[in-house]
Amino acid sequence: MLAAVLGGAATLAVAGCSSSGDAAAGQKKRLRIGYFAFPSGDLLVKNRGLLEKALPDHTISWVKFDSGAGVNQAFIGKSLEIAALGSSPFARGVSGSSPIPYKVAFILDVAGENEALVARKGTGITTVAGLKGKKVATPFASTSHYSLLAALEEAGLKASDVELLDLQPQPILAAWERGDIDAAYVWLPTLDELRETGTQLTSSKEIGEGGRPTLDLAVVSEELIARDPEAIETWRKVEAEGLRLLKSDPEGSAKSIAAELGISLADAKAQLAQGVFLTPEEVASADWLGTEGKPGKLAAYLADTGKFLAGQKQIDAAPSTAALRDALYLKGLPDGLK
Numbered sequence: 001m002l003a004a005v006l007g008g009a010a011t012l013a014v015a016g017c018s019s020s021g022d023a024a025a026g027q028k029k030r031l032r033i034g035y036f037a038f039p040s041g042d043l044l045v046k047n048r049g050l051l052e053k054a055l056p057d058h059t060i061s062w063v064k065f066d067s068g069a070g071v072n073q074a075f076i077g078k079s080l081e082i083a084a085l086g087s088s089p090f091a092r093g094v095s096g097s098s099p100i101p102y103k104v105a106f107i108l109d110v111a112g113e114n115e116a117l118v119a120r121k122g123t124g125i126t127t128v129a130g131l132k133g134k135k136v137a138t139p140f141a142s143t144s145h146y147s148l149l150a151a152l153e154e155a156g157l158k159a160s161d162v163e164l165l166d167l168q169p170q171p172i173l174a175a176w177e178r179g180d181i182d183a184a185y186v187w188l189p190t191l192d193e194l195r196e197t198g199t200q201l202t203s204s205k206e207i208g209e210g211g212r213p214t215l216d217l218a219v220v221s222e223e224l225i226a227r228d229p230e231a232i233e234t235w236r237k238v239e240a241e242g243l244r245l246l247k248s249d250p251e252g253s254a255k256s257i258a259a260e261l262g263i264s265l266a267d268a269k270a271q272l273a274q275g276v277f278l279t280p281e282e283v284a285s286a287d288w289l290g291t292e293g294k295p296g297k298l299a300a301y302l303a304d305t306g307k308f309l310a311g312q313k314q315i316d317a318a319p320s321t322a323a324l325r326d327a328l329y330l331k332g333l334p335d336g337l338k
Contacts, residue, residue, distance in 0.1 A: 028059040029228060031235070034071045034083030035062055039188060039257050039271040040108050040216065041242030042084055047256040050238045055231060066168045069141040075100050081224040082235060084108055086143035087215040091305040094327050095315045103225065103329035104298065105232060106218035106239050107283045110276040111204035115144050115214070116191055117151055118198035119183040120176060128155035128201050131162050134182035137175060140166040141314075143214040146305060147204045148185040149312050150212045159312065188271045189261060205276070212308065213301055220329055232329070233336050240280035240337040246272065247279070284334035291333045299324040 031051075035042055045051055046062050063080065065071050068089030074080045075093070082105075085093075093100040117136075119125035125134065128151050138144045149159055167175060169190035175181045176194055183201070184194060204214050218239065220232050246253050250272070258268035283289050290296030299321055306318035319327075 028057055029231065031055070031058050031060045031082060031224075031231060032080050033060065033062050034065050034074060034080045034085075036065060036067070036084050036216075037189075037261055038084075038216070039114070039261070039268065039275055040084075041239060041246050041277060042108050042218065043260050044245055044253055044256050045238055045242040047260045050241060051235060054234050054238050058231060066170075067139045067142045069139075072100055075102050075219075075221060078221075078223070081221050082232075083219055085217050085219050087213075087217055087302060087305055088143045088146035088309070089141050090217055090219065090327075091302050091309060091319065091324075092141060092315055094323060095306060095309075095317060095319045099319070099323075099327075101222040102219040103222065103327050104217045104289065105220045105329040106236055107278060107289055107298070108216040108218055108239070110278065111143060111147070111187075111208060111214040111216070112276040113203045113205050113274040114191065114271065115147060115185070115187040115204040116195075117148060117183060117185040117201045117203070118191065118194045119201055120179070120181075120198055122179070122197075123182045125183060125201070126199055128152065129157065131155075131183055131201075132157055133162065135163045135165060135180070136183045136185070137165040137167040137172045137181045138185040139168050139172075140164075143204070143216075144185040144187060145314075146309065147207045147212070147214055149314075150207050150210075150308065151185075151202050154207075154210065188274065189263065189267075192267070192271065212304065214305075215298075215301070225329060229331065233332055236332070236336055237338075240283070243277055243280055243283070246277050280337040281334070284337055289328060289333065290330055292330045295325040295328050295330065299328060302327075 035046060052060050068086045071083045071085050072089055072093045138148050152159060169186050172184045172186050173190050173193055254265055254268040254272060257272060258265045284291055286296045288296050289298050302324045303321040309315045310318040
C-alpha cells in the first residue's frame with residue numbers, strides 16, 4: 001500500500017515519544033503503533049484503550065497511515081515498533097538484499113468483500129475484461145494493487161492494457177466524482193462510497209478463493225523483539241481480545257468502529273460484515289500463522305504473493321519461502337493468545 005503519513009503524524013509521534021534511553025532512566029517505555037482507519041479488531045483495541053490499560057508503564061502513540069508503503073518507510077526510518085500492514089507490502093518489504101527488519105506477529109483479518117474493484121456506472125463496464133484501455137486507480141504497492149493485477153491476469157489482460165493510476169483512497173473518491181477515472185480497486189470505507197454509483201466487478205474474497213488471498217497483518221520491529229518482548233506478548237493478547245470482542249459483542253464493537261470512523265452504527269455494522277476475521281485460535285493454527293517451531297501456511301501464501309509480484313516486475317526477485325518463515329514471529333504461540 002503506497003501512502004504518506006496523514007498530517008505528518010509520524011514526525012509528531014517520533015518527536016513526542018521517549019527514547020529507549022529514557023526508559024532505562026526510569027521513564028516510560030515507548031510503543032509507536034501504525035494503524036489504518038479500517039474496520040478491524042485493531043481499531044477496536046485503539047478506540048477502547050485496551051493496550052494502554054494493559055501496558056500502563058508504556059507511552060503508546062497511535063500513528064494513522066493511508067496504506068502500507070508509508071508503513072514500510074516508517075519502519076525503514078525506525079519510527080514505528082508495531083503496525084498494521086497488508087500482505088502484499090509486507091512481501092515487498094522483505095524482498096531484496098536489504099529487507100526491512102520486522103516480522104509478522106499477528107493476523108488482523110483476511111480480505112473479503114471489504115476490498116473490491118468497482119467501475120463507474122456511467123462507463124458501461126460490467127466485466128474486468130471491459131477495463132481494457134480504461135483508467136483504473138489503486139494505491140500502488142497495496143493489497144488492492146496486488147488483487148487488481150491478479151484480476152486483470154485472470155481476465156486475460158496485462159497491466160499495460162489499462163492505464164493504471166497511483167491514487168490513495170480519498171484522491172480516488174475525488175477523481176471518481178469528477179469522472180477522471182473509469183474504475184478503482186480500493187478498500188473500506190472509500191469502497192462503499194464508490195459502490196453507490198458503481199458496479200462491482202470482483203472482490204478480494206473472490207480472488208482469494210481463486211488461490212490468491214490477501215491479508216491485513218500486524219508486524220513488529222526486530223529491535224522491539226530484542227528490547228521488549230514482554231510488550232509484544234501483551235500487545236498480542238490484547239489484539240486477540242479485540243478479535244474475540246468482534247464476535248462476542250458485535251453491537252458494542254460496531255459502536256466503537258463507528259466512533260473511530262465517524263460513521264453511523266448501521267454503516268459500521270455493514271462494513272464489519274464484509275470482513276473475514278479469524279478467531280485467535282485460527283490465527284495460531286497451521287492454516288495461518290502457525291506456532292513456535294511450526295510455521296503455518298501464511299509463509300506459503302506470502303511466497304506466492306512474492307512470486308506473483310516478481311512475475312509482474314513489481315519487485316526484482318521474490319523472497320524465498322525459508323526467508324518468509326523466518327519473517328514470522330511465533331514465540332509464545334499458541335499459548336500467548338489465551
